Amino acid sequence: MNTVEDRLRAALRETAGEVTPQSVPPLRLHGARRRGVAGPAARRRWAAWLAPLAAAASVTAVVAASLAISTAFHGGHRAARGPSGPFAGVPPYYVVLAVKKPHLRPSIAQRQFAQIRATATGAVLASVTPPKPYGTFGAATAGDGRTFVLAANKWKVVRANGGTFAEATATKFFLLRLAANGRPGQLTPLAVPAMPPGAEISGFALTRDGTKLAVALRGGVNGGPGPEIQVFSLATGAKRVWTWPGGGPITNNAGGNGQVLSWTADGRTLAFQQWVGNSIDVRLLDATTPGGSLQADSRLAVQWKDDAESFHFVHGKASNIIEGFSAIITGDGTKIVAATASETKHPLNSELAFTEFSTTTGKVVKVLGRWPIPGLYPGQTQDVLWTNSSGSTLIVLAHVPGPPAKDPRSTNSAAYSIEFGVQRGDQFTPLPKAPRPGGFSPWPTW
Amino acid sequence: MESDSRRPTATMRAGRATRPRDPDPAAAEAAVTAIYQAHALGLIRLAHIMLGDRPSAEDVVQEAFCGLYRRWFHLSDTGSALPYLRTSVLNGCRSVLRRRAGQRAQPGDGRPAASAEAAVISGEDRREVMQALRRLPARQREALVLRYYLDLSPEEISTVMGIGPSSVRSATHRALSSLGRMLKELS
Numbered sequence: 001m002n003t004v005e006d007r008l009r010a011a012l013r014e015t016a017g018e019v020t021p022q023s024v025p026p027l028r029l030h031g032a033r034r035r036g037v038a039g040p041a042a043r044r045r046w047a048a049w050l051a052p053l054a055a056a057a058s059v060t061a062v063v064a065a066s067l068a069i070s071t072a073f074h075g076g077h078r079a080a081r082g083p084s085g086p087f088a089g090v091p092p093y094y095v096v097l098a099v100k101k102p103h104l105r106p107s108i109a110q111r112q113f114a115q116i117r118a119t120a121t122g123a124v125l126a127s128v129t130p131p132k133p134y135g136t137f138g139a140a141t142a143g144d145g146r147t148f149v150l151a152a153n154k155w156k157v158v159r160a161n162g163g164t165f166a167e168a169t170a171t172k173f174f175l176l177r178l179a180a181n182g183r184p185g186q187l188t189p190l191a192v193p194a195m196p197p198g199a200e201i202s203g204f205a206l207t208r209d210g211t212k213l214a215v216a217l218r219g220g221v222n223g224g225p226g227p228e229i230q231v232f233s234l235a236t237g238a239k240r241v242w243t244w245p246g247g248g249p250i251t252n253n254a255g256g257n258g259q260v261l262s263w264t265a266d267g268r269t270l271a272f273q274q275w276v277g278n279s280i281d282v283r284l285l286d287a288t289t290p291g292g293s294l295q296a297d298s299r300l301a302v303q304w305k306d307d308a309e310s311f312h313f314v315h316g317k318a319s320n321i322i323e324g325f326s327a328i329i330t331g332d333g334t335k336i337v338a339a340t341a342s343e344t345k346h347p348l349n350s351e352l353a354f355t356e357f358s359t360t361t362g363k364v365v366k367v368l369g370r371w372p373i374p375g376l377y378p379g380q381t382q383d384v385l386w387t388n389s390s391g392s393t394l395i396v397l398a399h400v401p402g403p404p405a406k407d408p409r410s411t412n413s414a415a416y417s418i419e420f421g422v423q424r425g426d427q428f429t430p431l432p433k434a435p436r437p438g439g440f441s442p443w444p445t446w
Numbered sequence: 447m448e449s450d451s452r453r454p455t456a457t458m459r460a461g462r463a464t465r466p467r468d469p470d471p472a473a474a475e476a477a478v479t480a481i482y483q484a485h486a487l488g489l490i491r492l493a494h495i496m497l498g499d500r501p502s503a504e505d506v507v508q509e510a511f512c513g514l515y516r517r518w519f520h521l522s523d524t525g526s527a528l529p530y531l532r533t534s535v536l537n538g539c540r541s542v543l544r545r546r547a548g549q550r551a552q553p554g555d556g557r558p559a560a561s562a563e564a565a566v567i568s569g570e571d572r573r574e575v576m577q578a579l580r581r582l583p584a585r586q587r588e589a590l591v592l593r594y595y596l597d598l599s600p601e602e603i604s605t606v607m608g609i610g611p612s613s614v615r616s617a618t619h620r621a622l623s624s625l626g627r628m629l630k631e632l633s
Contacts, residue, residue, distance in 0.1 A: 004626045005594060011575035012595040016491035018500070024490060025504055027482040027511055321612060 086429040087120040089393050090422055091145025091386065093182055094119055096435050096444040098127075114150055116182055119395075119446070122433025125182035134172060141445045142210040146178040148445070149190070149206050149213060171195040173204070173213065175234070191237030202227075202250045203260040207267035208331065211235060212287070214270050216250040216261050229261075229272065229294060231287055240291035247295060248276035258325025258383055258443075263287075265331035265389055271301070271359075273327050280304045282327045282336050284359060301359040302327070302336045313340075313357075315364040320355075331389030334359055335366070339382035339396070348375055352382055352399060354423055356391045366391060369398065369423045382418070386446040394423040395446055400430070420444065478515045481527050486511075488596075489535050495591055496539040498580065506542060510534035532596075532606045536588055543584070578628035585609070586621035593618055 097112045116126040134152030141148050154170045173190040192213060195201060200218035207213075212231055219227035227250040229242045252258045252273045260273040270285040282302040289297045304313050304322045313320050321341045328337050335356040342351045350373045356366040368391075386395035400417045420443075421430040435444065486507060493503035510531050579587055585607070592603045600611040600618075607614065 004622055004629065007571060007575050007629070008579070008590065008594050008622075008625065011572040011579070012495055012591065014572050015495050015576060016595065019487065019491045019494050019503070021487050023500075024486050025508075027479055027486070028508055321616075 085120075086422055086424070086427075089388055090119055090395060091141070091446045092119055093117065093125070093145055093178055094444045094446045095141065095148050095150070095176075098435070114148075114176070116178060116184060117434075117444075118182065119431065122431060126184045128176060128184055128187060131174070131187065142206045142208050144208065144210065145446065146180070147206065147210040148176045148178075149204065150174045150176055150187070151201070151204065154194070170197060171199065171201060175210075190232070190234055192232045192234075192239075203272075205259070205261040205263055205270070207263045208265050209267060212263075212267055214261050214263070214287070216272055218249045218251055219244075219247070227274065227294065229270065229285060231270070231291075242285060242291055242294035242297055244294035248274050248281075251275050252280065252325045252327070259328060259385070260326075262328040264329055264333040266333075269329070269333050271327065271329035271336065272298075278305065280322065280327075282357075284329070284333075300362075302357045302362045313364070315355075316342075326384050328384050328387050329359065330356070330387050330391040335391045337384045337387050337391055337394060339384055341382075349373070350375065354382070354384055354394055354396060368394065369396070369426055369428055371399065383443070385420070385443060392424065395431075396421060396423045396428075397443065398423065398428055474515060478511060481514070481531075482511050485528060485531060489531055492532070492591065492595065493535050493539055495595060496536070496587070497542055498576070502542050506535055506538035509538055529602075529605050532592075533608070536606065540584055574629060575625075578625050581628060582621050582624055586617045586624065589614055589617040590621045590625070
C-alpha cells in the first residue's frame, strides 16, 4: 500500500465500513409531501438530476397529446443572398430544438419541435412539429445550410413505479429542405430504416450535398459488439456498414453534447471521435469503400492523450487541454477543429482558444480566438459547431470576453457567461437572439 | 447567459413544480422505499465519508429520499434515481459543512474530528488520510470520493457533480497532488 491512491482507497473503505447494514435506519417519509415549494437548495438538486435526464432524453419522455405533421411559417427572410457583415459566409439558417413551455420542468415531458432561425438575426422563421407519434430529438445539417435531417422518436407509454412515462421504441429520420427565403418544405421520411430501440446513436451527419447520411452507433461498452458506422444513400436507401469488434466507443469527452461525426465537403471522408482507453482519437473513414472494417478503412488523424487530468496535446510549453466536445473536420479535409484550453504553471495563467490540427500530422496548425485569462480558466464549455471549408470562420460556443457577470437566477458567484457566435480569426461576434446554451435541447445545428 | 461553472447540460434553470400526473402516494412510497432499501447503505456511507459523523449522514440521506418522494410524480425517468440521489446527498453534505463552518469555530480545518471511538479503532494511516481528505476544497474532495470510493468513471462523476469531465479530471488530479503533499507533511 504505497501510493496515495492505495492509501485513499483503503481509508475510504474502512471509514465506510463504520456504517453497517444493520445500522441503516428506516425511511421516514411522513410529512415529506406536505412541505412547501422546494427551496433553492432543493431546486439545485432537481436541476442537477435533470442533466442525466437530458442525456437520456432520446430514450425516455412523457407523452403529451399527439401532434400531426405541421409547419408554421412566420414570414419570409431576406437571407436569400446569405448573411452579410460579420455573418458573411456562414449558413443563413440553423435548426434548434425547443419545447413550448421551457419554464416547465422536466421539459423532456414535452414534445420537442424544431425551430428554423435566421443566423444573422435570430428570428424564428418557422416551427416544425414532429409527425404523429414522434417527438424530434436531434438534428443534422448539410453544408448548403438549407437541408436538415431531423431524428424523431416513436414512443410507447408505460405506467410503472407510480409514474407515467414513455420509452422510445424506434428512431426515424426525416429530411427538411428550406426554400431560399427560409420557408420549410415538406418533412419527408428518409429511405432509411428506423433505428431499433436500444440502438445507442452517438451521432449522425449529412454530407454537404445532402446525398448521404452517416449514423454512428456507440458500441464498445463492456465487451459489446463494438462501434459501428452506417452510411445511407438518401436516393436509394442503400446502406454500407463499417464495424470494429472490440473497438472503443464512438463518443467524445462529454457524453451527450457535441458532434462526433463530420464530413468533408466532397463527401468522401467522414471524421469520427473514438474513446480508446487512454486517449480520444479522431479518425478519418474512407467512405468510398464498400464497408467492412472500421479499423482498416479509417486512419488516425489526431490523438489527444489522457494523462489522468484531462485529454492533452503537445504544442509549445503550455499544458494544452481539449476542453470542447466536438471535433469537426474542415470542408477541405485538412484540419480538425476543436475548442481547447492551455495553462502555464509559473505563473499560473490560462488561455482559451479554438485550435486546428493537421489531419496529416496531427499537429497544431492554427489557433483562433485566443483569450488569455489570469489564473485558472473558467470551467465552462467552449465548443465548435460549424466550420467553413478552410477553418477560417467558425460558429462556436464561447465565453463572452469582459468582466465576469452574475446571473441573477444563480446562487453561484459571478462567472463568465457563454454564448453562440461567429469566430473569424480572433474576432468573436455573438449571434443575435440565439437560444441560451444549456437546457434540454441539443445545441443548434448549421 | 450562463453563470454556473458547469457545462451546459448541467446548467438548467430551476423550474416551478408541474402538476402531478396520476398521483398514487401508496405506489410512490412503495417505489421510493424499494430504492431506499437498495441504496440507503451506500449513500449513508458516502455521506459519512464526506461529513465524518453518522447522524448527520443519515439525516442528509433521509432528506434526499424525501426530496425524491416529493418529486416522484414529476419524474420522467425513474431509472435515474441513483444519480439524482448521489447529487442530493453531496449537496446536502455541502450544506451541512457550510452550516458547521458558520456555526462553530473549530481548531484546524473547521471540520469535526472523528469520534473518540472512531479514533481508537482507526489505524494511524487511515486517520491521516481522512484528515487530509477533509482539508481539500469541496469539489476536489467529492471528486476523489466518487472516484476512489464509488469507482465512478469521469463521465459518471461529471453527471453527479454537474461539471464537465475535463473539470472532473482536473479536480481529481489536483486533489491527489494536494493529498500527497499533505500526507508527506503529516508523516
